[in-house]
Amino acid sequence: MGIAGNKQTLSNRFRADYCGLLSPARELSPVRLAGWVHRKRDHGGLIFIDLRDHTGLCQLVIQPEHHELFTQAEQLHAESVICVEGIVVPRAEGAVNPRLASGEIEVMVSLIAVESHAQPLPFPVADEVQTSEELRLKYRFIDLRREKIHDNIIFRSRVTAAIRHYLEEKDFIEIQTPILTSSSPEGARDFLVPSRLHPGKFYALPQAPQQFKQLLMVSGFPRYFQIAPCFRDEDARADRSPGEFYQVDMEMAFIEQSDLFAILEGMIEHLTRTMSQKCITQFPFPRISYKEVMNRFGTDKPDLRIPLEIQDVTPLFVGSGFKVFANNTVAGSCVKALVLKGRGNESRLFYDKAEKRAKELGSGGLAYIQFKAEGPKGPVVKFLLEADLSTLKSHLGLETGDVVFFGAGKWESTCKIMGGMRSWFGDLFTLDKEELSFCWIVDFPMFEYNEEAKKIDFSHNPFSMPQGEMEALENMPPLDILAYQYDIVCNGIELSSGAIRNHKPEIMYKAFGIAGYSREEVDQRFGHMIEAFKLGAPPHGGIAPGLDRLVMILRDELNIREVIAFPMNQQAQDLMMSAPSEVTLAQLRELHLKVELPKKEEGKG
RNA sequence: GGAGCUGUAGCUCAGUUUGGUUAGAGCGCCUGCCUGUCACGCAGGAGGUCGCGGGUUCGAACCCCGUCAGCUCCGCCA
Numbered sequence: 001m002g003i004a005g006n007k008q009t010l011s012n013r014f015r016a017d018y019c020g021l022l023s024p025a026r027e028l029s030p031v032r033l034a035g036w037v038h039r040k041r042d043h044g045g046l047i048f049i050d051l052r053d054h055t056g057l058c059q060l061v062i063q064p065e066h067h068e069l070f071t072q073a074e075q076l077h078a079e080s081v082i083c084v085e086g087i088v089v090p091r092a093e094g095a096v097n098p099r100l101a102s103g104e105i106e107v108m109v110s111l112i113a114v115e116s117h118a119q120p121l122p123f124p125v126a127d128e129v130q131t132s133e134e135l136r137l138k139y140r141f142i143d144l145r146r147e148k149i150h151d152n153i154i155f156r157s158r159v160t161a162a163i164r165h166y167l168e169e170k171d172f173i174e175i176q177t178p179i180l181t182s183s184s185p186e187g188a189r190d191f192l193v194p195s196r197l198h199p200g201k202f203y204a205l206p207q208a209p210q211q212f213k214q215l216l217m218v219s220g221f222p223r224y225f226q227i228a229p230c231f232r233d234e235d236a237r238a239d240r241s242p243g244e245f246y247q248v249d250m251e252m253a254f255i256e257q258s259d260l261f262a263i264l265e266g267m268i269e270h271l272t273r274t275m276s277q278k279c280i281t282q283f284p285f286p287r288i289s290y291k292e293v294m295n296r297f298g299t300d301k302p303d304l305r306i307p308l309e310i311q312d313v314t315p316l317f318v319g320s321g322f323k324v325f326a327n328n329t330v331a332g333s334c335v336k337a338l339v340l341k342g343r344g345n346e347s348r349l350f351y352d353k354a355e356k357r358a359k360e361l362g363s364g365g366l367a368y369i370q371f372k373a374e375g376p377k378g379p380v381v382k383f384l385l386e387a388d389l390s391t392l393k394s395h396l397g398l399e400t401g402d403v404v405f406f407g408a409g410k411w412e413s414t415c416k417i418m419g420g421m422r423s424w425f426g427d428l429f430t431l432d433k434e435e436l437s438f439c440w441i442v443d444f445p446m447f448e449y450n451e452e453a454k455k456i457d458f459s460h461n462p463f464s465m466p467q468g469e470m471e472a473l474e475n476m477p478p479l480d481i482l483a484y485q486y487d488i489v490c491n492g493i494e495l496s497s498g499a500i501r502n503h504k505p506e507i508m509y510k511a512f513g514i515a516g517y518s519r520e521e522v523d524q525r526f527g528h529m530i531e532a533f534k535l536g537a538p539p540h541g542g543i544a545p546g547l548d549r550l551v552m553i554l555r556d557e558l559n560i561r562e563v564i565a566f567p568m569n570q571q572a573q574d575l576m577m578s579a580p581s582e583v584t585l586a587q588l589r590e591l592h593l594k595v596e597l598p599k600k601e602e603g604k605g
Numbered sequence: 606g607g608a609g610c611u612g613u614a615g616c617u618c619a620g621u622u623u624g625g626u627u628a629g630a631g632c633g634c635c636u637g638c639c640u641g642u643c644a645c646g647c648a649g650g651a652g653g654u655c656g657c658g659g660g661u662u663c664g665a666a667c668c669c670c671g672u673c674a675g676c677u678c679c680g681c682c683a
Contacts, residue, residue, distance in 0.1 A: 045640035234682040
């Protein structure tokens with residue numbers, strides 16, 4: 001137990017002292033300890049017990065002179081809860097255990113009171129062997145005794161405390177917003193809660209306190225924050241828990257994008273410096289436009305530590321003899337290249353695997369050229385002229401021994417495929433896990449073209465302020481309009497999105513008009529927001545970094561469950577509490593609900 | 606909704622490629638021995654519907670089909 005505090009002061013009949021805090025300073029003084037039997041070593045004539053509490057471990061010694069005490073100790077099992085009294089004694093020279101904080105001393109026990117006999121556990125606490133997720137989640141209360149995850153939860157508490165402290169210093173006000181609220185028409189699927197008092201009507205759990213925090217700005221609170229639970233009925237990922245998660249939800253009035261960046265950078269720098277050994281690559285965080293990040297990294301959440309960049313080679317293939325590339329030199333399409341220095345002489349398998357990955361990412365294939373000492377090699381070489389190859393070489397800075405991979409097609413999908421390859425090839429490099437490479441992704445487009453619906457849609461939050469405001473909406477081609485919409489990204493993980501909001505009703509009507517909504521429809525769907533903005537709304541903006549992801553990054557965890565005390569599994573079930581579960585007919589009746597399950601298909605599968 | 610990986614003792618895993626007597630190991634558990642260990646040591650013992658169902662076969666943990674569960678990815682998701 002590495003990171004628990006040292007301000008344990010409570011002294012009562014159970015304990016007056018703490019295992020991890022004992023040191024030679026307490027030599028020969030009587031102590032009263034309580035905790036779990038971490039390990040027992042029974043030598044027949046002498047028994048050692050490692051006692052564990054929240055602060056750490058301490059070795060107890062039980063000598064055979066007290067027969068009753070010795071018999072008690074003999075019968076103890078791992079994870080039983082005991083309270084002991086004894087005397088702190090220095091360990092003999094050579095018997096010191098440098099791996100234990102309390103390793104210079106041990107406690108000669110004079111009294112043992114067993115508070116709880118533990119039966120054999122489904123999995124060991126002391127040996128932190130890999131255990132199946134299923135068992136760990138079912139017996140989460142045992143899993144949480146294990147040092148690593150126990151420390152993660154303590155660390156998370158420290159992070160939230162530090163965030164509160166930092167933001168309160170900056171005049172932020174913490175305000176709780178409702179959990180039972182109304183369904184919002186945009187975004188993820190809602191969790192619904194039936195209303196007993198209003199038959200046939202439902203509350204929805206908030207996907208985020210988005211509208212509330214904006215309304216708090218209208219109410220004149222200049223800076224709001226909340227460690228806010230958010231509920232979205234969407235599927236899980238390693239970095240995304242199903243159902244519910246926490247955001248450090250923030251909103252500020254009378255600010256511009258750069259003001260918000262400065263405050264958030266300050267908070268993250270503070271957390272990193274005070275809570276970790278990690279180091280931030282660049283400060284202030286680099287700002288990269290959406291278009292640039294897609295062109296260079298092929299994703300809007302790049303891991304900037306990977307020393308690879310995608311390059312554009314579209315102009316080089318205008319009129320090329322290789323039709324697949326030449327056909328993608330038209331507007332809206334592109335040809336992209338990704339160079340791997342010194343990887344031009346790998347086995348055929350290396351390139352085949354890369355192509356397989358590209359196909360998994362949705363590409364038709366993965367053209368490549370190996371620049372070997374004996375000349376260029378690869379499936380597309382035969383389509384290219386000598387001149388094309390040398391232009392390529394000088395344009396991309398290619399040398400003998402290098403390989404270049406190509407992607408061609410529609411701009412966005414090609415960028416994404418090459419971005420997927422960039423992060424796949426990222427495994428070839430050793431990334432410094434003590435490095436936090438933060439960046440802001442800015443200048444997201446306000447609108448995008450929806451191919452299926454053949455219409456213009458909002459590409460992100462419809463309440464974001466368009467850059468250039470009304471003038472831009474009236475005069476610019478819609479797809480060229482940018483929004484004050486930004487993401488903060490660290491090491492390939494998106495921590496949060498945020499935006500400067502649109503607080504002007506007329507601009508909102510205009511923006512919704514471009515996306516095909518009439519004034520009446522907007523009033524119907526977002527009437528209360530628009531109404532609020534007609535009654536005196538300050539300019540405002542905000543962001544909401546994911547707390548779980550922030551803790552993951554600071555603790556080097558790859559799975560979000562490792563930083564959540566009681567997480568659900570991938571199927572959004574709580575295996576410990578058996579949620580979700582069926583309810584009684586009486587409960588359903590009171591809520592005016594009737595369950596109709598889908599019929600299972602008969603016969604063969 | 607789709608794809609991949611995994612499923613053998615309480616736990617972690619070997620055995621499956623190439624079907625063949627009674628399915629193994631370490632830890633844990635039970636019994637005994639052991640006064641300086643710290644993953645204590647030593648001896649003995651118990652513990653299995655090989656996820657489940659069906660099929661092929663003289664014979665299935667192993668091959669085939671289906672199904673369930675867990676994880677990872679795509680879709681989805683601020």
